[in-house]
Amino acid sequence: MNFTIIDHPLTRHYLTVLRDHDTPPERFRTAARSLTYTLVLEATKRLPMDEFPVDSPLEKTAGYRVRDVAAVAVLRAGLGMLDAVLDMIPEVKVGFAGVQRDEETALPQEYYAKLPDLSEASVLILEPMLATGGSLSWAVGKVKSSGARQITALCVVTAPEGVRRLNEDHPDVHIVAAAYDRELNDNYYIVPGLGDMGDRLFGTL
Numbered sequence: 167m168n169f170t171i172i173d174h175p176l177t178r179h180y181l182t183v184l185r186d187h188d189t190p191p192e193r194f195r196t197a198a199r200s201l202t203y204t205l206v207l208e209a210t211k212r213l214p215m216d217e218f219p220v221d222s223p224l225e226k227t228a229g230y231r232v233r234d235v236a237a238v239a240v241l242r243a244g245l246g247m248l249d250a251v252l253d254m255i256p257e258v259k260v261g262f263a264g265v266q267r268d269e270e271t272a273l274p275q276e277y278y279a280k281l282p283d284l285s286e287a288s289v290l291i292l293e294p295m296l297a298t299g300g301s302l303s304w305a306v307g308k309v310k311s312s313g314a315r316q317i318t319a320l321c322v323v324t325a326p327e328g329v330r331r332l333n334e335d336h337p338d339v340h341i342v343a344a345a346y347d348r349e350l351n352d353n354y355y356i357v358p359g360l361g362d363m364g365d366r367l368f369g370t371l
């Protein structure tokens with residue numbers, strides 16, 4: 167399975183801040199950003215690079231530049247991870263994908279999508295809560311149909327159901343996450359999880 171859990175002490179530290187139900191939105195947002203830095207480092211380990219000569223103040227030496235990278239934030243919770251990606255890769259192209267569950271069919275329904283040209287890009291999909299996997303699987307399909315070649319999903323918390331679904335639908339996609347939790351409850355929340363990521367980020371509880 168193409169699945170990496172980050173067990174760095176800082177990842178665990180910030181995950182704990184996110185899990186704590188007493189963490190207020192402003193602290194929650196900074197912790198989400200800090201945790202995402204640790205995921206981005208792992209997720210970008212195999213990015214294609216160009217090599218070119220660079221003049222240091224002392225002499226010419228080898229320089230490197232990462233090629234075309236794009237990030238797609240799955241609305242709305244993926245926005246909580248975007249600033250970290252922009253900090254680390256300022257040249258990143260950014261897309262947004264909004265999906266909601268149809269109340270009658272329970273199938274994912276697109277309500278917004280704006281993607282940059284992904285034909286040459288390595289794509290990071292920002293989907294913090296991998297619960298049933300429906301939204302992420304849909305977002306990956308959307309990104310693939312725009313021509314993306316190397317796709318990595320960045321998640322804060324994952325559930326077994328979501329990881330299984332992704333692996334079945336898109337076995338080529340690498341998942342990088344901070345946690346693999348026990349299960350989903352009857353309302354499709356991840357347990358123990360951290361609650362509703364969007365509500366906690368934006369104070370809409």
Ligand code: URA
Binds near residue numbers: 297354362363
């Ligand atoms: N989305 C969330 O924000 N939290 C969950 O636990 C599951 C899906």
